[in-house]
Amino acid sequence: MIKTIIFDFGDVFLTLDKSATTKHLKKQGISELDSETLKINESYEKGLISSNEFIQHYTEKFDGLSDEKFKKAWNSILIDFPLERLDFLKKLKTNKAYKIILLSNTNELHIDWVKEHVSVFEEFKSCFDRFYLSHEINFRKPDKSIFEFVLKKNDLKPEETLFIDDTLEHILTAQQLGIHTWHLKAGQEEVSQLFSKKTDLF
Template identity: 35%
Template sequence: MQGIKHIIFDLGGVILNLDYQRTFTAFEALGVKDFTSLYNQFKGSRLFDELETGHVSENVFLQEMQKYVTPGVTDQQIIDAWNAMLLDFPLQRLQLLQQLQLHYNTYLLSNTNAIHLERFNQILQESRGIPSLAAFFNKAYYSHLIGYRKPDKEAYQVIIDEHQLNPAETLFIDDLLQNIEGARAVGLQTIHLQAPKTIADIFKPAASL
């Protein structure tokens, strides 16, 4: 961490626990055949990419997904299946983020969408009494609101430019190698977080900062 003044965090798999299989199973139960051909952790179809960059609305997404599910499936059932991957925010990670705020400028950069944003903030409210992840960062950036997804260089550049960050003094943490490679391409320092390691393992000395 020597020389680091700013930290950019990924969300899913870094702060929020995910289980993609739960969404795959949920959609298969709704009649979607081979959902992984439409979406997986590493790549989505054009529909999912456009949802995550804000180029299609929630309503358009639901209309398109109705083409794949069994007749009679409701929009709410599709939303619930899509949200099934979102699990929990471990308390230790949230406490760590609060500690790090005292010593670094911290930011969130997440490939996400309006449906997931509403749900994971709801999970945070219900489990921790905190209405928004914004409380843990100088600013949170979501792909569907900025119009770019990782690993596109523009996604990282939005944060760098807006806050005039020196990439050499900025650490980016993500669990996907492709996103790490995208960050390196714009000069950011990086940590590829691989399970079973968590951010608590990276910042073990944080309690004594």
């Protein structure tokens, strides 16, 4: 029996265009990121370096890339927050049948954008019993450690826990730990379909 539902944020609640940042950087003449920069991205997502250090890495590495141009490219992945997804979440909270947790790979620049452009963010956040962002807890998906952290911190049993994410790699790690999963296909499925899509669990 499911007692806890762990939700991802991007492309579960917040609509993303995952190719947008790459497209924007290409317009600035940046066609490929080397392994050092990819590691910097991961470190930033884990909150191991500051936003200033992160931006500085890009602007010093790539000629002609200003702070503002980079921030615009970086945040271009973020699109909007359909309110029907919030309505679903609010009903779930009102039901009080499940502990509700958010577990998201994100970073300070993205969350700052969300706070500025998504008027319902605080209302959204208040629906969760726990709200975990990778840059605040220094872990990121798909590492096992982030799931172990959430399970231990909340005294959860994997067999009583459902994890919902749009990224298969994250889903596979959760499954290795015995957590039930729903690999939500963004653009084809809606989080509000949870109880009709996962009838075997409820």
